[in-house]
Amino acid sequence: MTAQTPKLTPKLIIHGGAGSSLQGKGGVATVRTALYAILDEVYALLAEGGSAKDAVILGCRLLESNPLFNAGVGSVLQSDGQIRMSASLMDGTAQRFSGAINVMRIEHPIEMAAKLQSERDRVLSDEGAANFARELALPVFNPLTDKRLNEWLQDRQNDFERTMANVVAEEQPASSDDPEAGRGTIGVVALDGNGEIVAGTSTGGKGFERIGRVSDSAMPAGNYATKVAGISCTGIGEDIIDECFAAKVVIRVTDGMTLAAAMEKSIAESTANKRDLGAIAIDATGSICWGKTSEVVLAAYHDGTTKGDSLEAEPVSMSVAV
Ligand code: GLY
Numbered sequence: 001m002t003a004q005t006p007k008l009t010p011k012l013i014i015h016g017g018a019g020s021s022l023q024g025k026g027g028v029a030t031v032r033t034a035l036y037a038i039l040d041e042v043y044a045l046l047a048e049g050g051s052a053k054d055a056v057i058l059g060c061r062l063l064e065s066n067p068l069f070n071a072g073v074g075s076v077l078q079s080d081g082q083i084r085m086s087a088s089l090m091d092g093t094a095q096r097f098s099g100a101i102n103v104m105r106i107e108h109p110i111e112m113a114a115k116l117q118s119e120r121d122r123v124l125s126d127e128g129a130a131n132f133a134r135e136l137a138l139p140v141f142n143p144l145t146d147k148r149l150n151e152w153l154q155d156r157q158n159d160f161e162r163t164m165a166n167v168v169a170e171e172q173p174a175s176s177d178d179p180e181a182g183r184g185t186i187g188v189v190a191l192d193g194n195g196e197i198v199a200g201t202s203t204g205g206k207g208f209e210r211i212g213r214v215s216d217s218a219m220p221a222g223n224y225a226t227k228v229a230g231i232s233c234t235g236i237g238e239d240i241i242d243e244c245f246a247a248k249v250v251i252r253v254t255d256g257m258t259l260a261a262a263m264e265k266s267i268a269e270s271t272a273n274k275r276d277l278g279a280i281a282i283d284a285t286g287s288i289c290w291g292k293t294s295e296v297v298l299a300a301y302h303d304g305t306t307k308g309d310s311l312e313a314e315p316v317s318m319s320v321a322v
Pocket of ligand 1: 203206214215217233234235236237238240
């Protein structure tokens with residue numbers, strides 16, 4: 001981190017998933033407190049002249065460490081009872097994407113994605129990701145929480161009736177048999193004082209998925225950035241991939257749309273296609289945006305003077321913070 005006064009006012013937006021309600025996460029106040037604590041810590045780094053890349057890595061690490069969110073600690077279990085996590089980082093200035101797919105037994109998948117930025121092979125999965133973790137000497141870490149284990153055990157008792165835990169924010173108690181009970185993803189997009197944009201996304205996946213299923217979170221469909229804009233998505237990975245949501249929004253901005261218009265159009269298309277997703281984005285002019293087709297997206301932003309969030313926004317809407 002370079003300690004210098006930012007030339008521009010940095011902008012920051014973070015998310016902790018999307019879904020049908022916040023009830024299972026302790027309600028609006030609990031989620032807001034968790035998000036704002038992370039927002040404040042990461043914005044302080046940007047305000048001191050820190051880079052967008054450092055801010056995104058820090059933000060993703062903090063979100064991964066909070067068991068409230070489905071990434072890192074507190075990741076959901078797959079159909080075979082294992083946790084496999086995926087994360088990616090995109091440096092908008094270099095227009096360089098890197099990602100780790102279905103990596104196991106590490107604490108911060110975003111850290112691996114960040115290390116891959118300077119590698120020749122920038123997206124690694126499964127065995128390759130495991131080998132790379134050893135090469136980096138990342139400590140072995142078990143991200144399993146009792147809550148996630150109990151959910152999986154409960155579902156096993158029900159003969160795995162629930163084919164996936166989803167990727168949405170609503171969390172049901174372990175005893176719930178609600179087939180829509182689901183989880184989330186985390187993401188951070190930052191514009192730093194030098195005008196550089198970076199996006200990062202990390203997830204434990206859908207939960208109960210087939211072994212080998214690949215999440216959007218380590219694809220440009222779910223996490224994308226260029227010099228003009230950056231975006232991180234959350235929701236059902238397959239829906240995000242089918243819309244190619246993140247790349248689509250950024251390309252629309254590159255072709256002349258405002259970020260607000262690009263988000264609005266892309267959300268409208270996703271709504272028409274009955275997709276379940278949410279997204280956060282920032283562009284080079286400093287516009288901050290979020291959008292959702294789901295009932296709620298767990299986003300919070302800082303524009304340099306004002307903080308805000310999307311937690312109580314109307315269903316199926318989008319908003320421009322700046
Ligand atoms: N959006 C996260 C996932 O589907 O894995």
